[in-house]
Amino acid sequence: MTVTLHVCITCRAGETIPEGQPTPGARLRDAIVEAGVPSGVHLVPVECLSACSQGCSVALSAPGRWSYVYGRLSAVNAPDVVAGAAAYAAAPDGIVPWRTRPEIFRKQSLARIPPIPALPEAAE
């Protein structure tokens, strides 16, 4: 399944960024691109994942799957983000066995959200 990897590119990670310099979030995005976005993963930059107190963050989501948000990341974590995203894409149900998740995914979870059910509309 093709999954979406959202990366917050506006994250300043609590730093004061000189004008014209890339934010830590943008550097993380660039490092992920450099590490190589895996097949089946669609990289989408986003302005703010509302996890601003937790440093740079990314989210993994796909239709019918649990969504995951990870934080306290920086550009050095790009290879692990790529590996974790690839595993999420490859898992038939998006649930990657705990032990095979990158350490940053095991220890730096900010939240997960169950699959969004397609609910019937009220009759009214």
Add this chain to the structure above:
Amino acid sequence: MTVTLHVCITCRAGETIPEGQPTPGARLRDAIVEAGVPSGVHLVPVECLSACSQGCSVALSAPGRWSYVYGRLSAVNAPDVVAGAAAYAAAPDGIVPWRTRPEIFRKQSLARIPPIPALPEAAE
């Protein structure tokens, strides 16, 4: 639109819970039920939203909308959770004007995730 309000009912909020006593998460769920689940909101208990260091948490989601996760909640916040969920359900696009969000939604966001795009599968 009918939206889903997930409530983590296993949350212990860092407390030691005597056997047979409800967890803080279960108490939050019960308080939400008592406050009255609004029309258009589907309350779904969930075991762990992976935000365990942030006390009790809830998530709001619906097809085609941003998902939101809020934390550091307790049963006393139930009326505000209900009000915020009702506003999310009532907003045509799920985006509630900032000033009209309950304070806990403005100050206790753990994360938000953009709408999940339905991506075409790879041709292979």
